[in-house]
Amino acid sequence: MGGVNADRTGARLASLEPKWVWQPGETLVRGLLFLAAAFAIIATFAIVVALLWDTVVFFGRVSPVAFYTGTKWSPVIDGLYGVLPLIAGTLLIAGGAVLIGIPLGLSAAIFLREYAPARVREFVKPLLEVLAGIPSIVFGFFALLLVSPTLKAWFGADYFNGANAIIVIGIMIIPIVSSLSEDALTAVPTDLRDGAVALGATRFEATARVVIPAAFSGIMASFLLAFSRAVGETMVVLIAAGENVNLTFNVLGPMSTLAGDIARKATGDLPVGSDLFRSLFAVGFTLFVITFVINLTSDVLRHRFREAYD
């Protein structure tokens, strides 16, 4: 059975059910509900097919090798489809955002779980949920309104720049990291903390050497999920990061990402069936594969940690 089913209230009902019932109504309902449950699989399949459909045609016109090794993304002016600038921009912005968001989110989680009195928790957690609920377009506007002028004054950054997106996405992912890491910390039995403190450890030592190692896979899973969210973030990048056709590592200048570029190109009226139109799907497929791999890794890690203390 494993840990998946044991704590589920419906589990006993499911096990009571005869293996095969010939009641047409019941069987029909069961089938319909199964279809609903399979909808996610169908949707995932539809995404893959929809993306691959145009991607395959696109790779017939532009070779995948040129696509994945080209260092200039200038489909409109030069007809150059090198996706590396977009991939580099995506990884740089998401990586930078994670460097900001992970330490802040994890420390928030540790404080809330290990130190904060109940009253502070009850006050702070809803506020973090508010932060999590703010639409990304508002964050994008915030980047342009306040972050960009500050970066311009202090570092001479361009109006549209990668650092805008790094900072703001970093803040956006704090609630993701903090709430998921807190779940992981909560899953560690109190006995372990008590044991460490009884042996003379300070509460910080108990946290750093006992609780965090015990919750490690869950915390890592939260990091990966935050990274994946940062990779897929579109509106902040579209609004505040600008556009750059060249491979660049200068975060104070404009930068393109995979997700941002899809939205930017799609706003124009694209002739259906053109190379440019199809290239969106190739970029989208690349983005999908990257996030899929990250999410899958995160899922595997989380299942491992769930099994540890059930």
Place this chain on the structure above:
Amino acid sequence: MRSKSRKVRKAKELVFVILFLAGIGVALGVLGILLASLFATAAPYLTPTLFTSYANYQDATRAGYAAAIAGTLWIVSLTLLFSLPLGVGAAIYLEEYSRGGRIARILQAGVSNLAGVPSVVFGLLGLAIFVRAFHLGAVVLAGALTLTLLVFPYVVITAREAIRAVPQSIRDAALAMGATKWQAIRHQVLPAAAPGLLTASILGAARTIGETAPLIVIGAVVLQTFLPYGPDSPFVALPVQIYAYIGLPGPEWQGVAAAGMVVLLVILFAFNAVAIIGRNRLQRTRW
């Protein structure tokens, strides 16, 4: 460790606690600054014009969100209409019917994987399938179907929690009285879970309201000067219209955009407040 005195270790702890506090401080500080600057920028433009005027890119004093707000309401209602039965049905199957094992694991993996797909990718899916393959065009229905896919995993996750919260004794009692499994679910489990399912639907709606990227990709119109007339109408949604205003140069357009965001946040907070009140009432009165 033994060599360090307790005092040093306590001091180290204090330093780290302060660092941990900084994490929350930054998050809440930014939240405060963000909301304050947003309201300050929006204040001069928070007028009834926002609700009565259509998109206008020449005169900021006559620019509004009438079509956008109507479009968002259309999209949210249709999305809920589609995603709620699907999501609740999936939740019922996963909680009450599935026996665990490989198929259950695959179904669950599907849901959590779908939750992790970037929203812009849903836009591409909507563009390829609903707009083009189904020949719907960039209309309300295409937008709602696209967002149904996006919001489905969230509805499933919250609906499962609601169903799980119904005590097993209720199911046992119904079955003992001779109800079939579906009768037990239909007449006992679902009514008992109703407040939680309401929360699920409201949270789903809240997610739908703020989504921008997928609607941009499928081709929402940003110069619409009429209210959407039905599922087959071209549409613009509130965040998409805001995005169009953000792109214009000059502080007056920033004001118009910020005012739109205030409207967006007020709608979102209203939805969430209803969800939270519903949830608290559920916790207070049940079992």
